[in-house]
Structures are given as C-alpha cells and as structure tokens.
Amino acid sequence: MTLQWIAIRNLMRRRGKAAFILAGLVIGIGTAVGIVSYVNAVTHDILHKLEQYGANILIVPRTENLALSYGGLSLGGVSFELEELRESELAALASIPNAGNIAALGPMVLGVAAVEGRRILMAGVDFSAAGILKPWWEVRGRIPAQDEVLLGAEAARVLNLGIGDRLPVGGRSLAIAGVLAPTGSQDDHLAFTNLADAQAAFDKPGRISMAEVAALCKDCPIEEMVLQISAALPRAKVMAIQQVVQSRMEMLAQFKKFAYGISAVVLLIGSLVVLVTMMGSVRERTDEIGIFRAIGFRRSHIMRIVFLEAGLLSLLAGVLGYGLGLAAVQVALSASAEGHAVHLPLSPETALGALALALSLGLLASAYPAALAARMDPNDALRSL
C-alpha cells in the first residue's frame, strides 16, 4: 500500500471522471501537437516551394561608382567598368556558418557580343544552378551543352534566329540549342551560354561579373546571411532581395502566430476541464480525505495523491494526444496535398514537448484542487457526513 497505489485505485474506480479529464487533456494536447506538426510540415513545404522562387541574394563586385541607371534606362557601357570577381573566391561561401542554407549558387560572367552589326548582352552561367535560380525558365529546345547557346525570346526575335541556327561570338560559332519562352524579365534580351564558354569568348578566364544565391534562412534573418557572405567575400557587395524574403518570412510568421494562438485557447479550455473535474472529484472525496487525514496522512501526502492522479492521466494524455495530433495532421495533409505529398516531420522534440506540456498543464490545473484537498480539516470532513 503506497500513495501511488491509492491514486491508481481511485482512478480505476472513478473511470468516468478520469476519462473526462483524459479527454480534455488529449484534445488540448492533440490540437497543440497537430497544429505544431502541421505548421512544421507546411513551413517545410512552403520553404521547399520558396526555393523555386529563385535567387534572393546578389553578389556583385564592390564599386565606388554611383549607379547610372534609373527606371530601366541605363547609359551603356558604364556598368562594365567594374573590377570582376574571381570564380575561386566563391568557394569561401562554403565556410560561412549558414552554408547549409544555400540552396544554389550561380556564378555569372557578362559580356557584349556583336552579331551582324547588333550588340547583344551574353551571360555565361552554370545551367545546373540556373535550374534552381531561375525556375520560371521555360526552354524550347534543350539546355545548351559546350559551344551552344540559349537565346532569350526577344533576342531570338530581334536577331531572327531559332533553334539549330548558329550565333557567331568572338570568332567562335555557337549553336543555338534552345530559346526561352518570354519571361517578362531582362532574360528575354540575353543570350546564355556555359560559364566556361563565355569566359573563353570574352577572355575572362576564371572571372565572374556577379553571382546569384538562392538562400533559405528558416531560423535566422536573411540579413544575417548577407553579413556572413559579405564577411567571406570582402571584395564583393552583397545584397538581399528584401521584398521577396521579407514577405516569405512574414507570411510564415503570421501563420505561426495564428496557429499557436488557437493552440493556446484549446489548451486553456483543456486545463479548465481538468481544473473543474478535479475540483468535483476532490469535493466528492471529502469522506476519504477526512479518513486519510484522521489516520495520519500529512497535507503533503494528500496533495501528492491528487498530483499523482493528475500526473498519471497527464502522461497518458500526452502519449494519446501526440498520436491523435499526428493522425489528424496526416489526414489534413492528405486532404490538402494538392497533388503532391507533404512530408510529416516526426520529431522527438515534439513528442517530448507533448509529454512535458501535458504534464505541466495537468499538474498546474490540479494545483488548486490539490491545495483544497490538503486544506480539508479532518474533523469537519468526517463530521459533515
């Protein structure tokens, strides 16, 4: 015979009340786990989708010149009076603290080529990175191999060239492997070729004009990434494309606030269910508590019995609530998958958090009923019967 045994036997006897408390906590914990897991899953999914938005950090050579362009109009040639970066310098990005957040790095060399009396801006790029950095590209034909070129829609129209034609650049003749569908961006006016081909054509071996970075910083501000890259590349000017990044993060933050607010309300209701039911249970047990006190149980022993009961139910509620929450999220994600599978993260932190939350809420909500039980005067308790 121990206090634990008394608590267990009482729970078994008052199954209805125990089930009610359990249900209140399970719903609360299940909702919280469900919402947290849903937020994590959706955040993960959104971030994954956001990667497809392309570059959000630009790395350009540092310059003391002022910009000579405004509203899309620029004075030709001025922009290229820059000291270019060395391609090898970009290796330093691998050592920044948030290197893991870099989804893609796209070096680019720019040069002007003359084609049948017209000038065209040519960009040498890493086409494998471009797939991430410019996910909106729709290529008719194929991605260029060595000595091949990809024309922007407007460039192809103006030069009257198409797939299979050849483009003479710097004494070399590049085959047109593909043409971009109109993007509505500056890319429509460019010709893209492999980085190495462009470096050779413009006599800029190992040099780049700029680099684009697709960075996702889920747990840190994008400004931090910019600072880290700036520190790694002292000769470069690093700029975040703030609007895109901020809107991404604000959207996630708003979603989280809303979801956590709902969780808090449901948990509060669950705690009130525990409080009210435990109060009723304690009042119902006046006789027992009177006997316990009369035969020498201390107030602390009575409190321990109430807390043991609440603790046992809370732990069970934590386990059940975690399972229920995950199951609900799985159902919700399946229903709203929109044609693609959303990964449901099973994290031990969430499981432990659910148990800790259940235990904290159960014990906290039982504190007043436990104190009420402990304060019961044995003489009054027995006389009132």
Add this chain to the structure above:
Amino acid sequence: MAVIVAENLVKTFGRGESAVAAVAGISFRIEPGEFVSIMGESGAGKSTLLGMIGAMNTPSSGRLVVDDIDVYALPLEQQADFRREYLGFVFQGFHLVPYLTVLENVMLPLAVSGRGKKEKRGMAVAALSQVGLAEKARRLPGEISGGEKERVAVARAIVNAPPVLLADEPTGNLDSRNSAEIMAMFRRLNGSGMTILMVTHSRDCAVHARRRMIVSDGRLVSDRSATVAPELAAAPPAPGRVASTARCFAP
C-alpha cells in the same frame, strides 16, 4: 504507553452573542491502559471532545498533553504524525475506502510509514486475524456485512499498534450481536495494554469500560471508576463466538 492530560479544554463555535461552547472547560488525566467511556446526550459535546483528544479539532483554549507533548503546539503536519504514531480511530460509521480491498483499507495507516511492502502486508494480515477477518482480506467493503465492516475499521485502527484507541459510537450502526463482538474486541485490546476512549450513547456499551465519564452541555459532570460486571470482565470469547448474554446496543 501514553498519559493523556486535558487541561481546561474549551471549544466554541460562532462569535459574539451567537457563540456556543460545545466543550466548556474540561480537564482530566487518563493513565496508560485505561478503558474510558464518554457518555452524554446528543449535542453534549462528546464527539467534539473526542476530536480534540484526537488532534483533529483545535481547542479554542486549553491544552492537550500526551506523553509531555503539547499536541496543539505542534505544527499541523506534525499533528498528523502524532495521530499516525499515537492514535487509532474507529469512526462513527465505518468510513472504509470503498475502492480498496479489506486488506488495503487496513494497510492505509501504513501507506506513509516508510515500511516495506512485506512488512506492511504482514502487519495488516495480523490485524485482520485479530478481528477474525483474515479470510476476507481480498473482499471490497461493499461485499461484507456491517459487523464485518466495523471489525475492519477496528483492524485499521490497531494495525500499527498505537498506544491509544479512540472510538466514536463504534456500535452505533450494529445489531446487538455485532455490538457485543466489538466490545469483546475492545476488552481484549485493553487487556493487552491499549488505552481506549470510547464515546457512546449506550449504557450497555459503557459498562464495559472501567472508567465512565458523563458530559453534559460541554462540561464533565461525572468521572468515576466502575466495576465491570464479572460476566463482562471474564476472558472475552473469540471473534464470531460471542456469548449471547453479552448485550450492548445503541438506543
């Protein structure tokens, strides 16, 4: 062995003009091994007095000293320890915990004693044997008779061998046969040296005690030793085989 000394115990309920003194200045000294009955009409203050002796009802004034311990000067938690170590209670009504078995009910006072599981079980089985109910150890209170419930309550009160047993109308809910069994049990316990204070309405029960107190309007109006009738003073029969001449029942 405990010497109980009550010094001018007073218990008042209410305040001002509506104040009622349930116990209005009672003093006595009880030596170890005495069997004392406390009688009186309903509302005379008997149960209030017993509650005060049981460290459950703080007096408005006066002192209760047991073995040189000023009981009500102790902090509340130590008063609980005092009850556990010094006192066994048999309540008016059985007051068994309905979801615990007979054995578990008897083990209750040992739950916070720090003893080992086997020792607790052994003590509870021994107490149940003393009241003749060892074979019903696994039953729930709802599965035994009223007389058996009272015997379980007695077993619970004596399980940790307290020096003092307090009983409040222990036969109030029993028929004459079961009442006689309980009284026989009390005489046996008293014979083994346990001090017993028993509140009762019944003269037939009170005659088992060697000292009889009468309380009226909160005052001790009579406190005298008495001779126990030879047929009652004789060696008590074993539980379940009470002589039919032993009569003790509530009015």
